[in-house]
Amino acid sequence: MILSALFPSKRIQVLLPLPLAGPFDYLVEGDLMSGAGDLLVRRGDFVSVPLGSRVLQGVVWDIAPPETDVPAAKLKPVYDRLDLPPLPESLLKFIDWVASYSLAPLGAVLKMAVSVPRMFDKAKIKTLYRLTAALPEKLTEGRRAVVDAALGDMPMTLKDWAELAAVGEGVVRGMVKAGQMVAVEVKGDAPYPAPDLSLPAPRLSPDQQEAGDHLRGLVKAHSFGPVLLEGITGSGKTEVYFEAVAEALEKPGGQVLVLVPEIALTAQWLDRFQTRFGAEPVVWHSELTPVQRRRAWWAVAERDEKFRARVIVGARSALFLPFQDLRLIVVDEEHSPTFKQEDGVMYHGRDMAVVRAMQGQCPVVLASATPSLETLLNAQAEKYDWLYMGERHGPAVLPDMTAIDLRQHKLASGIWLSDPLRDALAENLARGEQSLLYLNRRGYAPLTLCRSCGHRMECPHCSAWLVEHKKGARLTCHHCGYNCRTPDSCPECKAEGAMVACGPGVERVAEELQDLFPEGRIALLASDEIASPAELRAVIRAIEDHEVDFIVGTQIVTKGYHFPLLTLVGVVDADLGLGGGDPRAAERTWQQLEQVAGRAGRAEHPGRVLLQSYSPEHPVLQALLSGDSQAFLEQEAHAREQQNLPPFGKLAAIIVSGADFNGVAKSARRIAALAPKDAGLTVLGPVPAPMAYLRGKNRFRLLIKADKAVRLQKIMAGWLDKCPLERGVSLQVDIDPYSFF
Numbered sequence: 001m002i003l004s005a006l007f008p009s010k011r012i013q014v015l016l017p018l019p020l021a022g023p024f025d026y027l028v029e030g031d032l033m034s035g036a037g038d039l040l041v042r043r044g045d046f047v048s049v050p051l052g053s054r055v056l057q058g059v060v061w062d063i064a065p066p067e068t069d070v071p072a073a074k075l076k077p078v079y080d081r082l083d084l085p086p087l088p089e090s091l092l093k094f095i096d097w098v099a100s101y102s103l104a105p106l107g108a109v110l111k112m113a114v115s116v117p118r119m120f121d122k123a124k125i126k127t128l129y130r131l132t133a134a135l136p137e138k139l140t141e142g143r144r145a146v147v148d149a150a151l152g153d154m155p156m157t158l159k160d161w162a163e164l165a166a167v168g169e170g171v172v173r174g175m176v177k178a179g180q181m182v183a184v185e186v187k188g189d190a191p192y193p194a195p196d197l198s199l200p201a202p203r204l205s206p207d208q209q210e211a212g213d214h215l216r217g218l219v220k221a222h223s224f225g226p227v228l229l230e231g232i233t234g235s236g237k238t239e240v241y242f243e244a245v246a247e248a249l250e251k252p253g254g255q256v257l258v259l260v261p262e263i264a265l266t267a268q269w270l271d272r273f274q275t276r277f278g279a280e281p282v283v284w285h286s287e288l289t290p291v292q293r294r295r296a297w298w299a300v301a302e303r304d305e306k307f308r309a310r311v312i313v314g315a316r317s318a319l320f321l322p323f324q325d326l327r328l329i330v331v332d333e334e335h336s337p338t339f340k341q342e343d344g345v346m347y348h349g350r351d352m353a354v355v356r357a358m359q360g361q362c363p364v365v366l367a368s369a370t371p372s373l374e375t376l377l378n379a380q381a382e383k384y385d386w387l388y389m390g391e392r393h394g395p396a397v398l399p400d401m402t403a404i405d406l407r408q409h410k411l412a413s414g415i416w417l418s419d420p421l422r423d424a425l426a427e428n429l430a431r432g433e434q435s436l437l438y439l440n441r442r443g444y445a446p447l448t449l450c451r452s453c454g455h456r457m458e459c460p461h462c463s464a465w466l467v468e469h470k471k472g473a474r475l476t477c478h479h480c481g482y483n484c485r486t487p488d489s490c491p492e493c494k495a496e497g498a499m500v501a502c503g504p505g506v507e508r509v510a511e512e513l514q515d516l517f518p519e520g521r522i523a524l525l526a527s528d529e530i531a532s533p534a535e536l537r538a539v540i541r542a543i544e545d546h547e548v549d550f551i552v553g554t555q556i557v558t559k560g561y562h563f564p565l566l567t568l569v570g571v572v573d574a575d576l577g578l579g580g581g582d583p584r585a586a587e588r589t590w591q592q593l594e595q596v597a598g599r600a601g602r603a604e605h606p607g608r609v610l611l612q613s614y615s616p617e618h619p620v621l622q623a624l625l626s627g628d629s630q631a632f633l634e635q636e637a638h639a640r641e642q643q644n645l646p647p648f649g650k651l652a653a654i655i656v657s658g659a660d661f662n663g664v665a666k667s668a669r670r671i672a673a674l675a676p677k678d679a680g681l682t683v684l685g686p687v688p689a690p691m692a693y694l695r696g697k698n699r700f701r702l703l704i705k706a707d708k709a710v711r712l713q714k715i716m717a718g719w720l721d722k723c724p725l726e727r728g729v730s731l732q733v734d735i736d737p738y739s740f741f
């Protein structure tokens with residue numbers, strides 16, 4: 001008793017960024033307690049704690065946890081509080097929410113918020129040294145070596161000088177004392193330039209103005225509210241939500257998060273932002289260098305309004321940044337499937353953005369020309385505000401859409417562009433306008449087989465064909481990255497020169513196009529063709545500067561680009577993506593085609609779209625051709641309602657995987673057998689997954705369906721807790737799955 005009064009201590013919980021279900025208990029004592037026995041750590045603080053023989057950094061989760069049966073004497077102490085800004089309460093709540101929604105371990109979700117390499121070592125103010133201009137003629141040998149080691153005028157640490165000159169640090173220090181070197185203070189990370197609100201905004205059309213004013217009002221009110229900003233392609237949605245951004249920035253220190261589907265693809269967006277606000281926003285995505293990430297993280301967390309990062313544009317992972325004063329979230333192209341994270345913690349960035357806005361009590365704008373069914377239904381049910389813009393900006397009108405029926409316009413073998421499409425391309429080239437050919441398939445050919453024995457080139461680690469890439473003459477697995485040289489002879493029957501490429505990818509379409517128009521300048525836009533965001537930016541510039549006549553691209557060209565001279569869009573295979581058992585296949589295909597079509601005729605020249613198809617009567621194509629998507633979307637919604645699929649009912653997938661087939665099968669069957677009865681769940685499966693073998697692992701899937709009122713996560717958590725897995729088998733839960741392979 002006396003001892004604990006002398007050395008006060010308290011039990012707290014610390015969450016570690018590891019795949020653990022919850023926080024661990026630790027004891028706070030010593031320096032981290034005040035003399036009066038008060039804790040000197042708060043919830044959200046970063047601390048270092050021991051775990052086994054390691055020292056780890058974690059986050060204080062609960063400072064007054066309920067007593068557990070672990071006696072205080074058994075607890076390890078918190079070593080230290082780190083000099084980092086604490087995670088804000090809104091982020092802590094968000095982490096909790098995402099974990100319980102996605103059934104992911106709490107620690108794994110925390111990891112998404114704190115796994116910034118080197119973020120713990122905040123860039124400090126450093127003292128560096130440089131030579132003074134006036135040096136005496138006569139120097140000791142050591143000092144002479146230091147002078148000779150200078151790298152131009154670059155200031156360096158004492159240590160670097162000594163190392164470069166191969167002298168002791170004392171020699172350098174001596175020079176400082178003698179005034180031959182001077183100290184310079186160099187700030188670590190510089191703050192980002194602040195947006196400038198005094199720059200002129202474009203004159204908005206009455207429709208745009210009305211939508212913009214509405215958004216401004218919501219930001220001013222600073223309360224939670226989701227809004228669907230629907231507007232046809234080219235209607236100026238970006239300009240409209242920039243109004244909301246401007247309003248949020250009026251508040252000193254107010255922050256804005258803009259989520260975009262693929263951050264590498266935002267070159268034009270960044271330029272527009274710069275024009276409107278005079279500075280680039282802070283960019284956040286997985287390809288930043290550790291130094292860039294650290295700088296961005298600290299700037300977002302900055303408590304001094306003057307130095308705080310104000311606008312962050314990023315991929316879904318930006319939801320986990322430590323915003324201090326979030327005033328607005330925008331999800332651009334909200335229908336995009338790339339917002340769904342498909343591995344690790346499986347969550348949908350758009351849905352979680354709405355949750356994040358709720359926790360931060362701010363409006364969230366979901367912008368799209370082709371909103372997802374989920375969002376549309378929420379707007380129809382008046383859960384979301386609904387703004388609509390039905391006209392293109394300026395004189396532009398929506399392009400003409402025509403189907404090319406490939407049953408009539410037959411393609412010769414090895415040819416992918418029909419005569420009407422070829423004619424249209426030729427006319428457009430002659431007119432000096434740009435054309436875009438769209439095919440959502442990377443590489444040269446999706447399948448290589450042996451003409452002699454029929455052997456197909458498959459990935460040794462996945463149930464998937466290898467895709468031929470002409471560049472480097474390689475066959476590549478698009479699932480695991482495995483690749484090998486394109487063989488000259490069949491690996492099976494050894495027949496020489498019998499391997500043939502089947503079907504087209506963008507490379508092959510570009511090849512055909514180049515044969516047709518040897519003078520035509522072609523840009524190939526596919527994720528594996530473009531090495532870096534800078535390279536992409538260069539290609540986009542080249543297109544804008546009319547150094548390109550033809551663009552051949554995959555779905556990355558469907559995203560928001562604006563090329564005034566682009567007047568013809570040819571869809572090489574409009575049927576692609578319609579097959580398969582994916583309940584969203586039709587919706588997704590419609591969205592992609594509507595988006596790619598929307599690239600045509602965005603300025604004064606009218607545009608047209610040609611869709612090559614073997615089944616132009618398909619409802620998706622009819623919706624596009626008629627320009628009436630209403631009926632199609634109603635039909636889609638109806639079909640989903642009939643089958644009780646999201647958003648009408650709930651759906652979850654369980655994926656069981658492991659190297660040992662029997663272990664996987666046994667575990668999967670056990671899960672099904674232990675499913676709770678009378679809980680309102682329908683369990684389908686287990687069955688071997690369509691992708692039965694992926695990255696060397698066997699995979700089984702189960703699908704769980706339930707009515708909306710069923711508390712799916714709670715029931716599943718209890719159920720899966722009781723299912724032991726065979727050794728080496730792992731389990732993944734995907735709430736509201738978007739992919740089914």
Ligand SMILES: Nc1ncnc2c1ncn2[C@@H]1O[C@H](COP(=O)(O)OP(=O)(O)OP(=O)(O)O)[C@@H](O)[C@H]1O
Binds near residue numbers: 237
């Ligand atoms: N009020 C305006 N004044 C000047 N230019 C405008 C205005 N509104 C839109 N624009 C221009 O029109 C073009 C289309 O606008 P924007 O890209 O915002 O459309 P969008 O609705 O986002 O289209 P998409 O859904 O196809 O991406 C852009 O070049 C934009 O700068």
Ligand SMILES: [Zn+2]
Binds near residue numbers: 478480
């Ligand atoms: Zn593979």
